[in-house]
Amino acid sequence: MVKAIVGANWGDEGKGKITDMLAEESDVVIRFQGGANAGHTIINEYGRFALHILPSGAFYPHITNIIGNGVALDIQKLADELNSITGQGVPAPNLIVSERAQLLMPYHILQDAYEEERLGGRAFGSTKSGIAPFYSDKYAKTGIQVADLFDEARLRERLPRAVEMKNILFQHMYHKPLLNVDELYDSLLTLREVIRPYVGDTVSFIHNAVKENKTILLEGQLGAMKDPDLGICPMTTSSHTLAGFGCVGAAVPPTAVEDVICVTKAYSSCVGAKTEPFISEVTGEAGDELRMRGGDKGEFGATTGRPRRVGWFDAVATRYGCTVQGATQVALTCLDVLGYLDEIPVCVGYEIDGEVTDTFPAPAKLGRAKPVFELLPGWKSDIRGITDYAKLPANARSYVDFLEARIGCPITLVSTGPERHEIIHRG
Ligand code: GDP
Numbered sequence: 001m002v003k004a005i006v007g008a009n010w011g012d013e014g015k016g017k018i019t020d021m022l023a024e025e026s027d028v029v030i031r032f033q034g035g036a037n038a039g040h041t042i043i044n045e046y047g048r049f050a051l052h053i054l055p056s057g058a059f060y061p062h063i064t065n066i067i068g069n070g071v072a073l074d075i076q077k078l079a080d081e082l083n084s085i086t087g088q089g090v091p092a093p094n095l096i097v098s099e100r101a102q103l104l105m106p107y108h109i110l111q112d113a114y115e116e117e118r119l120g121g122r123a124f125g126s127t128k129s130g131i132a133p134f135y136s137d138k139y140a141k142t143g144i145q146v147a148d149l150f151d152e153a154r155l156r157e158r159l160p161r162a163v164e165m166k167n168i169l170f171q172h173m174y175h176k177p178l179l180n181v182d183e184l185y186d187s188l189l190t191l192r193e194v195i196r197p198y199v200g201d202t203v204s205f206i207h208n209a210v211k212e213n214k215t216i217l218l219e220g221q222l223g224a225m226k227d228p229d230l231g232i233c234p235m236t237t238s239s240h241t242l243a244g245f246g247c248v249g250a251a252v253p254p255t256a257v258e259d260v261i262c263v264t265k266a267y268s269s270c271v272g273a274k275t276e277p278f279i280s281e282v283t284g285e286a287g288d289e290l291r292m293r294g295g296d297k298g299e300f301g302a303t304t305g306r307p308r309r310v311g312w313f314d315a316v317a318t319r320y321g322c323t324v325q326g327a328t329q330v331a332l333t334c335l336d337v338l339g340y341l342d343e344i345p346v347c348v349g350y351e352i353d354g355e356v357t358d359t360f361p362a363p364a365k366l367g368r369a370k371p372v373f374e375l376l377p378g379w380k381s382d383i384r385g386i387t388d389y390a391k392l393p394a395n396a397r398s399y400v401d402f403l404e405a406r407i408g409c410p411i412t413l414v415s416t417g418p419e420r421h422e423i424i425h426r427g
Contacts, residue, residue: 001213001215001216001256001258001259002210002216002217002218002246002252002256002257002258002259003022003026003215003216003217003218003257003258003259003260003261004217004218004220004243004246004257004259004260004261004325005018005019005022005217005218005219005220005261005263006218006220006223006224006241006242006243006260006261006262006263006325007220007221007222007223007224007226007241007262007263007264007321008223008224008262008263008264008317008318008321008322008325008327008330008407009223009224009225009264009265009268009270009314009317009318009321010222010223010225010226010268010269010270010271010272010278011038011221011222011223011226011241011271012038012223012265012269012271012295012299012301012308013223013263013264013265013333014263014265014295014331014333014334014415014418015040015219015220015221015263016039016040016041016042016051016056017041017042017043017333017415017418017419017420018261018263018331018333018413018415019040019042019056019217019219020040020042020044020056020059020420021420021423022217022261023055023056023057023059023060023063023217023219024060025215026057026063026215026216026217027062027063027064027209027214027215027216028057028063028064028065028066028206028209028214028215028216028217029055029056029057029063029064029065029066029216029217029219030055030065030066030067030068030202030206030216030217030218030219030246030250030252031053031054031055031066031067031068031071031219031221032068032070032071032218032219032220032245032246032248032249032250032252033068033070033071033220033221033239033240033241033245033246033249034071034072034131034221034222034237034239034241035052035053035071035072035073035074035077035104035129035130035131035134035239036052036053036072036074036077036078036081036104036129037052037072037127037129037131037221037237038052038127038221038222039051039052039301040056040221041295041296041418042056042059043296043418043419043420044059044420046059046085046088046089046090047088049085049088051081052077052081053067053071053073053074053077053078053081054067054078054081054082054085054093054095055067055095055219056219057093057217058085058090058093058095059085059090059093061091061094063093063094064094064095064096064205064209065093065094065095065096066095066096066097066098066202066205066206066250067095067096067097067098067101067202068098068101068202068249068250068251069098069100069101069102069202069203069249069250069251070101070239070240070245070248070249070250071098071101071249072102072104072108072130072131072134072135072239073097073101073102073103073104073146074103074104074109074129074130075103075191075192075194075195076191078097078194078195079191079194095198096198096199096200096202096205097146097195097198097199097200097202098146098200098201098202098203099145099146099147099150099199099200099201099202100145100146100147100202100203101145101146102134102137102138102143102144102145102146103143103144103145103146103149103188104129104130104131104134105130105134105144105162105184106184106187107130107133107162107163107166107170107179107184108130108131108133108134108137109128109129109130110130110170110176111130111133111166111169111170111174112126112128112129112130112131112132112133113128114170114173114174114176115132115133115174116128117174118173118174122275123273124234124235124272124273125235125271125272125273125274125276127301127304131237131238131239132238134238135238135239136238137162142158142161142162142165143162144158144159144162144188146195146199147199149188149189149191149192149195150192150199155185155188156185159181159184159185159188160181163179163181163184166179167179202250202251203251206250206251206252207251207253210252210253210256216252216256218243218246218250218252218257220241220242220243220246221241222237222241223241223263223321224241224242224262224320224321224322224324224325225270225317225321226241227240227241227242227324228240230242230324232276232277232363232366233363234363235272235273235275235276235277235363242324242325242326243257243260243325243326244326258328259328259329260325260326260327260328260329261327261328261329261330261331261413262321262322262325262327262329262330262331262409263330263331263333264313264318264321264322264330264331264332264333264407265313265332265333265334266313266332266333266334266335266337266338266399266403267290267294267310267311267312267313267334267337267338268280268281268310268311268312268313268314268317269294269295269299269308269309269310269311270308270309270310270311271301271304271306271308271309274309277363277366277367277369278309278311279311279314279316279317279347279350279366279369279370279371280311280312280313280314280317280345280347280371280373281309281310281311282310282311282312287309287310289340290310290337291307291308291310293337293340294308294310294334294337295334295337295418296417296418311347312344312345312346312347312371312373313344313346313347313403314347314371315346315347315348315358315403315406315407316347316348316349316350316357316358316359316360317347317360318403318406318407319358319360319406319407319408320359320360322407322408322409323408327409328409329409329410329411329412329413330404330407330409330410330411330412330413331411331412331413331414331415332400332403332411332413332414332415333415334415335383335396335399335400335414335415335416336382336383336384336385336415336416336417336422338378338379338399339378339379339380339381339382339383339384340378340380341378341380342377342378342380343375343376343377343378344375344376344377344378344399345373345374345375345376346373346374346375346376346402346403346406347371347372347373348372348373348374348406349371349372350366350369350370350371350372351369351370351371351372352365352368352369352370353368356372376395376398376399376402377395377398378395379392379393379394379395379396379399381393383396383416384416384417384422385416385417385419385421385422386416386422386424387416387421387422387423387424388424389414389424389426389427392414392424400414400426410426411426412425412426412427413425413426414426
């Protein structure tokens, strides 16, 4: 049976902890999209880790971890991450890297940085990890697959073609130094040795695992708002963040996906450019307070350290996010963070051109939306670590019930702290 765990919002919903919990019960954990441009925070007996490219089953010896064909594979970052976890005492993970995954190249990172520099004030707030140039090249069919590394004649033919196009761009558009194809070729052969032990045919592996009725977890990165088709275009990422894309990026049969667990936080947070519409945003002192209290160490990016924008729970965006993810259940995280508030605003509608709607609009209209808030009573107490739903204060339970009714999908998990055991199974 295949389960997917994905984000309902802008990413950073707290998927890491829930994924870690579900990973433990899985046989296979697969990353199917994105690259090392976002991070999960996982806290376990080995310490506190920010995983960027390794699947979350990396800490369990019984799990096969897969980097699927849909991932943007930065081999250097994968090598660094493997070294960093084994350096902290974690046994080397059981990992298969798809031979069909494409390589995120140093020139993708350069191009990403050059383009953000060129855009200046109009920049997208990219993490400059090379993701947008990588996926552009994939769809332009100039990408290099892992398998190409092991076919030197093919690599010798494909690499210069890709570099030729980059050099035209680098010279004439960005006025930057040219790439040397021979140096790049040599460095790829060195990096090839790092992944050689892990490379495999993940398509056959996954289809066999499905046939054998193994428990397979698709691990999503970022969230629905960042999907290039159904998110807030153009402030999205460049790979599909939806559970449905697991069928492509992990080669899982669509009919095998039985469960989609959508993660959302009890408030909102969003990284990226200030120009992105973020309707339920809280700014000023109230925003600073929520940011400092949020997550396990405040709301700052796991990959970049950038302060995240924060807001109240956005029921309009979250219901839409859960819908496009095809959620079968919802995990609500960070409920403990809100214990300091007398009253908690929840965004229940958007006012656009004088009309109130609870349907999430297309991006062109979203920029004109103003939040409509409903105030819910706070519970004014520390609920951190509570594991029994009945022990939550009545107002905290009412808050969860209210969100559930607005989202229209059962909230089955409520997280009351960053640690693994701080979770309520709501049934
Ligand atoms: P992801 O990008 O969705 O995987 O987000 P992360 O896993 O990085 O989670 C964001 C932050 O929230 C991390 O600092 C987590 O440790 C923290 N976190 C997750 N769940 C909870 C929770 O229930 N309460 C609190 N206070 N922090 C949490």
